[in-house]
Amino acid sequence: MKKKYILCLAIIFLFLSHSFAQKGKIASADKKYNSYAYVDAIQTYERIAAKGYQSAEMFEKLGNAYYFNSDFEKSAHWYEQLYQLSPELDPEYYYRYAQSLKAIGKESEAVAVLNKFESKSNQDSRSKLLKKNNNYLNEIKANIGRYTIENTGINSKYSDYGSTIVDNKLIFTSARDTGGVSQRIHTWTGEHFTNLYSANVDGELTPSAPMRYDANVNSKFHEASPVFTKDGTTMYFTRNNYLDGKKGKDTNKVTLLKIYKATLINNRWTNVTELPFNSSNFSTAHPALSPDEQTMYFASDRPGTIGQSDLYKVSINADGSFGTPINLGKEINTEGRETFPFVTKDNQLYFASDGHPGLGGLDIFTAKINNDGTIGTVENDGAEVNSPKDDFGYYRDSAINKGFFTSNRDGGIGSDDIYKFNFKPSCKQILKGTITDASTGSVLAGTVVTLIDSQYNTIASITTDASGNYSFDVSCNKNYSVRAIKTDYTPKEVKISIPSTTGETKLDIQLESSICKVAIGDNLGKCFGITMIYFDLDKSNIRKEAALDLAKILDVLNQNPSMKLDIRSHTDCRHTAKYNMALSERRAKSTIAWLVSKGIDPSRLTGRGYGESQLINDCGCEPTNASNCTEEQHQMNRRSEFIITAL
Numbered sequence: 060m061k062k063k064y065i066l067c068l069a070i071i072f073l074f075l076s077h078s079f080a081q082k083g084k085i086a087s088a089d090k091k092y093n094s095y096a097y098v099d100a101i102q103t104y105e106r107i108a109a110k111g112y113q114s115a116e117m118f119e120k121l122g123n124a125y126y127f128n129s130d131f132e133k134s135a136h137w138y139e140q141l142y143q144l145s146p147e148l149d150p151e152y153y154y155r156y157a158q159s160l161k162a163i164g165k166e167s168e169a170v171a172v173l174n175k176f177e178s179k180s181n182q183d184s185r186s187k188l189l190k191k192n193n194n195y196l197n198e199i200k201a202n203i204g205r206y207t208i209e210n211t212g213i214n215s216k217y218s219d220y221g222s223t224i225v226d227n228k229l230i231f232t233s234a235r236d237t238g239g240v241s242q243r244i245h246t247w248t249g250e251h252f253t254n255l256y257s258a259n260v261d262g263e264l265t266p267s268a269p270m271r272y273d274a275n276v277n278s279k280f281h282e283a284s285p286v287f288t289k290d291g292t293t294m295y296f297t298r299n300n301y302l303d304g305k306k307g308k309d310t311n312k313v314t315l316l317k318i319y320k321a322t323l324i325n326n327r328w329t330n331v332t333e334l335p336f337n338s339s340n341f342s343t344a345h346p347a348l349s350p351d352e353q354t355m356y357f358a359s360d361r362p363g364t365i366g367q368s369d370l371y372k373v374s375i376n377a378d379g380s381f382g383t384p385i386n387l388g389k390e391i392n393t394e395g396r397e398t399f400p401f402v403t404k405d406n407q408l409y410f411a412s413d414g415h416p417g418l419g420g421l422d423i424f425t426a427k428i429n430n431d432g433t434i435g436t437v438e439n440d441g442a443e444v445n446s447p448k449d450d451f452g453y454y455r456d457s458a459i460n461k462g463f464f465t466s467n468r469d470g471g472i473g474s475d476d477i478y479k480f481n482f483k484p485s486c487k488q489i490l491k492g493t494i495t496d497a498s499t500g501s502v503l504a505g506t507v508v509t510l511i512d513s514q515y516n517t518i519a520s521i522t523t524d525a526s527g528n529y530s531f532d533v534s535c536n537k538n539y540s541v542r543a544i545k546t547d548y549t550p551k552e553v554k555i556s557i558p559s560t561t562g563e564t565k566l567d568i569q570l571e572s573s574i575c576k577v578a579i580g581d582n583l584g585k586c587f588g589i590t591m592i593y594f595d596l597d598k599s600n601i602r603k604e605a606a607l608d609l610a611k612i613l614d615v616l617n618q619n620p621s622m623k624l625d626i627r628s629h630t631d632c633r634h635t636a637k638y639n640m641a642l643s644e645r646r647a648k649s650t651i652a653w654l655v656s657k658g659i660d661p662s663r664l665t666g667r668g669y670g671e672s673q674l675i676n677d678c679g680c681e682p683t684n685a686s687n688c689t690e691e692q693h694q695m696n697r698r699s700e701f702i703i704t705a706l
Contacts, residue, residue, distance in 0.1 A: 100549070100573045100587060103618075107610040108140070114607055115145045119152070120549065124573075126155050127542060127550035131162035142172075150179045154515065199418065199439045206443040207481040210472070211463065213258055213269050218475040221345075221399070221452040222463035225287040225294075228257045229266045229463070231477055232283040253281045255296070264461045264479065273328045276321055280306070280314070284345040284399065284452075288352055292323045295346040295355070300339055302331065307339040316342040318357060336373060336384050347400040349428075356400040356408070359384070366394040370410055390516065391426065391434060404457040408434060411451035418442060420449040423464060427518075427532065435518040438534075444480065455482055486535030489563045490555065493527045494543050497569035502527030506545040506570070511552075513538040535559050541566055547574040583624065583701040587611045592628075592650055592699040601653050609650065612701055613657050623705035626650050626666030629673055629698045632680035636671055643668025650699070665704070 101124050104117050118141035126134035138156035142148065153176035160169035213219070215235035222231045234253045254277040258266035276282060280299035287294050300307035300314050308314050317337040321328040337343050338361065347356040353375050360368045361384070369392040374382035391397060393414025398421075401409045406428040411421040415437055422445040427435035444450055446468040455462030460482040467475045494506040508529040509520040518539075523529050533539060536559040542552040548570040555566050575586030584590065589612075592605045601609070616622055628647040630639040647666040655661050671680075675698075678688035 100575065103587070103611055103614045106614050107607075110610070112607050112610050113140075113144055115141060117607075118144060122152070122155065122159075123550055123552075126159060127544055127552070131159040135159035135163055135165070148179075150176055153179060199442050199445070203442050205441060205483045205485060207483075208443060208478050209480075211266055211477045211479045213266050214472045214476040216473045218253065219473055219477050220465035220475040221284045222454045222465070222477055223286055224260065224264070224454070224456060226291050227260055229260050229264070229269075230255060230257050230272060230285050230287075231269075231463075232256070233269070252279065253283055255282050255285060262459075264456065264459070264463075266479075275328045276331065281316075286346050286348050288348070294321045294323070294328060295319070295334070295348075296321070297344040297346070300337075302333060309340045315339065316344040318343050318346050335381055342368075345399050347402050349402050350404050350406060355381075356387075356402060357384075358398040358400065365389060365392045366414060367396045368398050370397045370400050387434060391437060396421065399451045399453070401453050401455075402428065403455055409440070409453040409455075411449075411453075415439065418445045418447050420447065420467075421451045423450050423453050429519045431519070431521075433517075433519065436512045436514070436516055449475070452477075455480075460484060486559060486561050488533045488535050488557050488561065489530060490533045490539065490541070490557065490566060491528065491530040491563060492541075492566040492568060494523050494529065494545070494568050494570060495527060496548075497571045503545055503548070503570060506543050506548075509542040509544075511540040511542060515540075533557050533564070535561070541568065543568045543570055545570060547572060549573045577703055577706075579703050579706060581703050583612060583615060583703055584608075584699060586615075589701070590698050592646070601649060606653070609653055613654055613659065616654070616659055616663065619706070621706060622703060623663045624665075625702040625704050626664060627700040627702060628666070628668045629700070630668075630671050631697050632671040632674065632678060640668060640670030640672070643670045646699075 122137035157172040217234040255272035258269040283297040285296035341361040373384040395414025423440045452465035494503045506523040510518045628643040
């Protein structure tokens with residue numbers, strides 16, 4: 060054990076959003092264009108709420124509108140109103156309320172709400188994460204069956220690790236004793252300093268007997284973890300701080316690690332130089348290249364590192380220069396060790412970590428690198444490549460789905476061994492759909508669509524194309540949420556379960572416009588989904604629920620002082636025609652009287668009851684005053700209309 064920790068310090072294992080949504084531009088409700096008026100539902104809700112009207116649905120809409128647009132000050136306010144009105148909420152709203160509170164610095168309040176969230180959501184994966192539940196073991200076991208593993212046959216009794224392929228050769232790192240007079244023993248580990256070795260491989264990646272790699276690269280100190288450009292002419296590799304016979308040390312007199320570059324000239328590696336973002340005062344190691352070779356990923360404990368070692372990325376410019384290293388962030392990096400990155404041709408990032416939930420020691424994890432450079436959900440790669448010991452140094456040829464990884468698991472030959480695997484590609488799914496206007500059915504180009512995993516981490520965000528379409532690569536047998544946001548529309552979030560078989564899953568989303576465009580002859584009630592002003596049975600007094608809906612109409616009238624309405628009350632046929640006519644007339648007059656009592660000039664309002672004289676379906680009751688229609692069909696005829704007669 061002591062030897063292993065010293066080795067960690069020496070070389071190998073030392074390195075072993077929020078918002079995509081755009082802010083909505085809210086049009087003023089009293090602004091008019093030509094003969095139209097524009098009614099902003101969200102602003103109307105805010106104004107009537109300020110006057111004391113309360114509705115759980117209204118508070119939910121207000122909270123969501125601001126939460127999805129990352130205005131957490133306002134979302135916290137409206138979720139607070141919702142919480143006070145209805146203490147027993149759907150767990151989702153406890154979570155959003157807590158997140159809003161955390162975002163504005165109210166940590167203690169957020170903790171209290173999160174505790175409520177946890178108590179209400181025993182089956183919610185986020186709750187399990189908050190409680191540090193060990194359910195992750197089931198997810199690891201669920202990946203069993205993807206790998207067939209065997210020993211490569213090239214391992215020694217010493218440490219052999221890290222693999223890559225170039226020019227039909229397996230290049231790896233070894234501390235084996237080749238009998239060379241210059242090979243030195245590392246006093247910390249009791250093993251030789253590591254060098255690069257190569258072994259020819261066939262089309263199945265089966266290696267032959269290994270030999271020492273290029274002497275111009277190998278030195279008397281550690282070399283490890285090379286990566287090559289696709290043309291095979293450039294190599295990046297890890298070495299102790301040693302170049303041109305000079306050994307560098309940090310302020311504690313320790314020789315740390317750096318990444319070096321070499322160029323292939325006449326089949327020999329020459330021009331070994333260190334990369335500009337190295338330092339003698341921290342370690343930089345284990346380079347990996349993106350498929351387009353424009354980004355390098357690596358491990359480091361440089362200033363700003365979250366844990367013992369973090370993963371970083373740095374841009375490689377066309378002229379060969381480098382940008383500024385960027386930490387991959389807390390979705391990848393933990394307080395532990397993240398190290399040995401590798402990127403497949405399809406932009407899947409593999410790395411080793413002892414900070415994410417695993418089987419013990421270093422485990423191999425994977426996450427998708429999205430097109431915008433963000434990184435998706437981290438997943439443990441399963442109980443076949445991972446063990447209770449250290450597992451790292453992953454490499455896979457995506458064309459044949461074969462590769463290598465390193466482990467010091469029980470049953471090996473040396474302190475670390477290289478294993479070969481056959482990989483069975485996992486199920487692949489594409490989640491796609493079209494965003495449309497709920498009222499008109501027209502496609503909504505330019506909608507920001509965000510994919511969110513079951514732990515409510517943002518995975519990716521894209522903008523719909525000219526046809527209103529979006530598409531995400533997703534994992535099979537997983538649960539996601541899809542959030543759609545567009546200016547002047549009410550944000551919407553829909554949950555979706557992805558099947559366990561390869562294919563496509565369709566999820567179309569309809570957005571309700573928050574800006575209601577109305578003209579003379581339109582029913583203003585449709586802007587707020589008002590189909591009926593409800594009264595007590597056979598009565599015409601204004602109920603509490605009716606007052607809330609009428610307050611919305613009142614607000615629009617106040618914001619549009621030239622607007623006039625004709626208020627029409629209708630019934631179904633299930634009473635005598637005379638009775639229905641009289642009842643609807645009384646209700647229309649009560650509606651007008653309520654608006655007038657709130658300050659609306661009577662000259663702006665007309666109205667009458669129509670009883671059952673204007674049924675909108677075939678649910679008449681004549682001549683027996685009976686009908687075979689369903690309750691839903693009768694409900695369509697019981698309606699209140701607010702017809703605009705002037706603007």
